[in-house]
Amino acid sequence: MPRLATALLGACCAVLPALAVAQAPQRPEVARAAAALQDKVVAWRRDIHQHPELSNRETRTGAKVADHLRALGLEPRTGIAHTGVTAVLKGGRPGPRIALRADMDALPVTEQTGLPFASKVTDTYRGQTTGVMHACGHDAHTAILMGVAEALVGMRDELPGEILFVFQPAEEGAPEGEEGGAGLMLKEGVFADFRPEAVFGLHVFSTLNADRLGVRAGPTMAASDRFELKVIGRQTHGSRPWGGVDPIVAAAQIVNQSQAIVSRQMDISRQPVVVSFGAIEGGIRYNIIPDSVEMVGTIRTFDEDMRADVFRRLNHVAEHVAAANGATVQARIPADEGNPVTYNDPALTARMRPSLEAVAGPDKVVDMPLIMGAEDFSLYAREVPGLFFFVGATPVGADPAGAPSNHSPQFDVDESALDLGLRAMLQLALDYLEGGNAG
Ligand SMILES: [Zn+2]
Numbered sequence: 001m002p003r004l005a006t007a008l009l010g011a012c013c014a015v016l017p018a019l020a021v022a023q024a025p026q027r028p029e030v031a032r033a034a035a036a037l038q039d040k041v042v043a044w045r046r047d048i049h050q051h052p053e054l055s056n057r058e059t060r061t062g063a064k065v066a067d068h069l070r071a072l073g074l075e076p077r078t079g080i081a082h083t084g085v086t087a088v089l090k091g092g093r094p095g096p097r098i099a100l101r102a103d104m105d106a107l108p109v110t111e112q113t114g115l116p117f118a119s120k121v122t123d124t125y126r127g128q129t130t131g132v133m134h135a136c137g138h139d140a141h142t143a144i145l146m147g148v149a150e151a152l153v154g155m156r157d158e159l160p161g162e163i164l165f166v167f168q169p170a171e172e173g174a175p176e177g178e179e180g181g182a183g184l185m186l187k188e189g190v191f192a193d194f195r196p197e198a199v200f201g202l203h204v205f206s207t208l209n210a211d212r213l214g215v216r217a218g219p220t221m222a223a224s225d226r227f228e229l230k231v232i233g234r235q236t237h238g239s240r241p242w243g244g245v246d247p248i249v250a251a252a253q254i255v256n257q258s259q260a261i262v263s264r265q266m267d268i269s270r271q272p273v274v275v276s277f278g279a280i281e282g283g284i285r286y287n288i289i290p291d292s293v294e295m296v297g298t299i300r301t302f303d304e305d306m307r308a309d310v311f312r313r314l315n316h317v318a319e320h321v322a323a324a325n326g327a328t329v330q331a332r333i334p335a336d337e338g339n340p341v342t343y344n345d346p347a348l349t350a351r352m353r354p355s356l357e358a359v360a361g362p363d364k365v366v367d368m369p370l371i372m373g374a375e376d377f378s379l380y381a382r383e384v385p386g387l388f389f390f391v392g393a394t395p396v397g398a399d400p401a402g403a404p405s406n407h408s409p410q411f412d413v414d415e416s417a418l419d420l421g422l423r424a425m426l427q428l429a430l431d432y433l434e435g436g437n438a439g
Pocket residue numbers: 136172406407
């Protein structure tokens with residue numbers, strides 16, 4: 001064993017300096033463009049932050065993006081998937097086709113950052129009046145991609161290939177009864193006329209400091225599926241349960257038995273699985289056993305086979321546990337289409353990681369853990385090889401573990417992340433288009 005350890009150590013030491021030498025530098029044109037655009041990107045982001053719009057309602061944001069693309073001399077297509085905007089930039093030389101995507105929507109959250117450009121906007125969500133806030137940082141994504149578009153237009157003549165800019169609404173999910181997001185963008189043909197060979201996206205993230213980029217090959221963010229169960233019994237007096245069928249006891253057993261799917265049946269050494277119930281509703285009075293109980297919840301998985309397997313098993317548990325209680329169940333598992341796992345193409349990830357290291361520095365590119373949250377970028381990356389990476393949002397020096405997370409009313413993006421995000425996306429695009437890092 002000691003000899004093996006020595007041998008491995010020797011191998012490491014021999015390899016490390018070689019890797020360090022192979023480190024590609026940041027492109028000078030990336031540094032130049034980022035420096036020239038920095039103030040604009042900050043101003044755009046502050047403006048978008050101050051005027052957030054809920055999913056499928058991004059009319060002002062979409063118009064701002066379209067105006068900007070038009071001013072750059074591009075011909076944007078607008079109104080895709082309600083408020084989405086796309087534009088194609090053709091370079092002066094032949095080359096590959098890529099797509100760069102940003103999302104534009106905000107959340108029903110009342111902002112508590114105290115920033116001078118904090119949102120005071122309110123809107124109606126699920127019948128309730130609520131504050132609206134860019135609590136997920138999509139304001140940063142939109143501003144960064146506007147900057148990337150301007151930088152690439154400035155390099156147009158020397159640029160090999162074509163770039164599709166995708167500004168997408170409703171990443172957080174369309175309002176009830178509406179369609180939206182990446183699924184609807186694809187349905188309305190964003191990749192129909194322009195089939196990219198690769199798609200890139202980024203997300204600002206509170207768990208990283210703002211001088212870091214995060215990346216992961218393969219499954220990266222979870223598939224997210226909603227389910228609905230209605231357990232139907234027969235109403236009776238609370239003192240005489242034998243006079244009816246108790247759906248509350250049946251529902252409780254379904255909740256418990258569902259956890260055994262995760263802990264006893266799924267091979268969680270392959271990938272983790274989560275089944276969570278988010279709401280249970282049934283009954284009205286302490287001494288009436290109600291007719292039915294309704295439950296909703298979420299399933300998170302990282303593998304398509306395991307995803308389908310959890311659906312099967314949860315349906316099985318619901319049906320048979322209800323039956324064992326003399327009850328029946330109406331199950332919608334999944335209740336709708338859900339988001340598939342966000343999968344970073346391993347070859348593309350390996351190829352582009354040096355581009356991220358070039359802008360952040362090799363020790364500043366972090367291997368991301370699996371993220372249980374979901375992202376509809378997954379739908380583009382199911383069509384063509386994709387790479388979705390993360391940009392730190394928490395100020396350097398602050399502990400990311402204690403920073404308000406995405407979706408928190410105190411969530412904030414350190415403005416240096418705008419510069420790092422822009423340089424990362426720009427370097428990635430140029431390296432890919434020029435065939436850099438290949439082989
Ligand atoms: Zn979000």
